[in-house]
Amino acid sequence: MGSLPQEALHMLGEALVNSIPFNRHIGLKYQKVSEEECVITFDMKPELVGNYIQGILHGGVISSAMDMVGGTMAAVGILHANPATQVDELKKKIAKLSTIDLRVDYLRPGRGETFYAKAELLRAGNRVAVTRAELVNGRDTLIAVATGTYMVG
Template sequence: MGSLQQDALRMLGEALVNNIPFNRHIGLKYQTVSEEECVITFDMKPELVGNYIQGILHGGVISSAMDMVGGTMAAVGILHRNPATHLDELKQKIAKLSTIDLRVDFLRPGRGETFYAKAELLRAGKKVAVVRAELVNENNTQIAVATGTFMVG
């Protein structure tokens, strides 16, 4: 992978995760993004509790993390289809990126101290990208899985 490609991937991860105020509010942090996978993390905090009796993660936070990591991976699909995309052109395309559909399956209660949302690209088309994502805790216990469809063109 060339230097331009690596710069573009890093820019994607930082821009889509770290620069969006809502993501900062809930504590999402960009970790890595590559052609194969994107990973973001966040720590449990009292503001993220959805079930105050059990003290577990709110389903909306889980969905937001899956949407963010999936959208970032969908943006990687733009690069995947055209590796020579310039950063300015990539920024214009990212501005049009949107979620069409996100299906989240909640498998276990959201217990943990640190959570990792991971996504992989299943298909990158001219207009639509399909992504598979999962959320695990620090013990690698799978909490949720998701499939997302994103508008990329």
């Protein structure tokens, strides 16, 4: 893959993770967006518990985090289609980005204090992008994996 503009990659992380109120509400924090992967983190807090008896992470939070990193990587696919895209034009394109399908496999209970979601781009076409994401806890225990399909054009 060629070299994509760092300004545009940083803008994707800021726009898609930090600027969306729901993402801020659940505590998602943008760490990295590159051509290879997107990484976000978040900390466990009482509002994110899904099973109050066991005190584990809610499945909706898990899927939201993986959808966010997958969607961000789908946006990286938009940049791959046209690396010279200006930031203003890119913002218009990502405004139309949407999730078509997200398949989540929950492998283990969401136990931990800190969680990391990361995604990679599997395919970027003119209209659709496909990503793979995973969620691990601070001990690097794999909690869930996901495959996402996104409308990009």
